[in-house]
Amino acid sequence: MSAPGSVLVVGASAAGLATAESLRRKGYQGALTVLGDEPHLPYDRPPLSKQVLSGAWRPEQTQLRGRDVLDALDAEFVLGDPAVALDAATRAVTTASGWTRRADAVVLATGIRPRPFPGAEDLRGVHVLRTLEDAVALRGELAAAASVVVVGDGVLGSEIAATARGLGGAVTLVGPQAAPMANQLGRQVAELLGRTHAEHGVRLLLGAAVDGLTEHQGRVHGVRLDTGEVLTADVVVVAIGSVPVTDWLEESGLVLDNGVVCDSRCRASAEGIYAVGDVARWHHEGLGAMVRLENRTNATEQAGAVAANILGEDRPYTPIPYFWTDQFNARIQVHGTLAADADVEIVEGSENDRRFVALYRKGGRPTGVLGWNMPKQTRLHRQALVDAADRSLTLQR
Structure with missing residues (x-):
């Protein structure tokens, strides 16, 4: 499979920017356009509820890359102009201003909006x-x-x-x-x-x-x-939750169901169209289920997988889900999935000290690891999930 002559990324937040960067990092030299509905250069969202809201950061400190770094991507950034329509057959995107662009590959990275x-x-x-x-x-x-x-x-x-x-x-x-x-x-x-x-x-x-x-x-x-x-x-x-930004795709012909429905390669239901980040709902081969993740880590990791598949690598995206949250004096990190009926064991530290690692098992199989103020130890225990995922994929093959 040859690389597409042009790629249009719809969405200029973390997932969209990471897709553009991954394409260039993997050697893609074709035309690259990033379209965003907000007027700002790409910025990070996790600090909004913490550092920006508390006043510890100025708003401009959330910017993901400086102007010089973005210029070095040799990409066209079209900002402040939301996409309003997609013709999936021709891969043509139209914006609110009437701007229209067709591309050989289109990546949907429009994220979510609050309910x-x-x-x-x-x-x-x-x-x-x-x-x-x-x-x-x-x-x-x-x-x-x-x-x-x-x-x-x-x-x-x-x-x-x-x-x-x-x-x-x-x-x-x-x-x-x-x-x-x-x-x-x-x-x-x-x-x-x-x-x-x-x-x-x-x-x-x-x-x-x-x-x-x-x-x-x-x-x-x-x-x-x-x-x-x-x-x-x-x-x-x-x-009270959020909804994927897919309303502009309702007449596109794509399959939409709690996001843009994709296969295990993050390919949507039309040739040359992919989805990444919060808006993507794809088949996770390791979990054997459709998955949509709303977190910053997934935006970056999935972007790398999408870029690779656009360039012909043809590999499934099978991440171990991860998110973190900082609240008061607690940094909580979660790897994997924490089922409500899972067996929970504190494997390091103690709850009384507010420093511990908990291992979640279901049917005897590790499914998740949670760390409370123990980041290094939490990463080490994540290996149990990697080993379990490897065994699962081997059995499926």
Whole structure:
């Protein structure tokens, strides 16, 4: 298979930039275009809920590469112009401004958008967090807020609650789970995370459903629970999940189902079209399942696999999933998958010391490793997952 004469990457965030960089690093010399809906040069999103929101970083510090490095890619960056249509048969992308470009290979890296709270989109004081503008706007309001309610107890909601509490206001975290990030960490570690939040002054109202928001003169005034209780709030942050940005692809002819559906090579359902990052839902041969991962590490690793397959390597993408989160004095790192019914064993350190590594097993087989303030030891225990994955792929062959 010869290299395509031109590649168009739709999406100029981490996954899109990493795809362009991987192509050049692997020797691709053809025409390369990166199209982005935001006006900014590519920037990193994980710091938005931590360093930018806390004020430790200036917004420009999130930029992934300097202008000189981007220029050296010899790529055309078309920014601030969102894609609105794709003709999959001709691989032609059209933007909101009417700009149209056809390419021999198209990489979809449009990511996700936050799920808004129904009916609250125009209510002042209600925020979501996805973009640099979102972080700057929320930071400005948190500085003066006496009371903050975070709706959503997953990774993002928990991080925002921790950062907001660090700024000194009264913070309440509301969500349906029994403990913060229970779906991502399992009950045992999530309960420890909940205790950590409580020790730092976050009020936890978990296992609770939000019935609506109250307002006064167009500004949010509180959060109403299904019990009838109303939580006073100067600022409400909504972190109730996200949706893949695929609405612009609905007439494209591609198969869409919780993302762009791809095979194990991250190829979409039309010739010459690939997907990468948060928007890609692909067949993971090692897990034997369709997978879509929303994390920074996957954006980079999957970009390398997509670039390789565009250039003819024809290899499946079978990562060991990984994500991390920093909250208060805890750095939590997770490799693999942590099933709710997994057997959990502390293999190094102790929960009491808030420094430990936990191994998750299901049916006797290692499926995940979690580290709490033990990064080096966590990486070492990851090898058990690599060995298990290798055995699984060998048996499948």
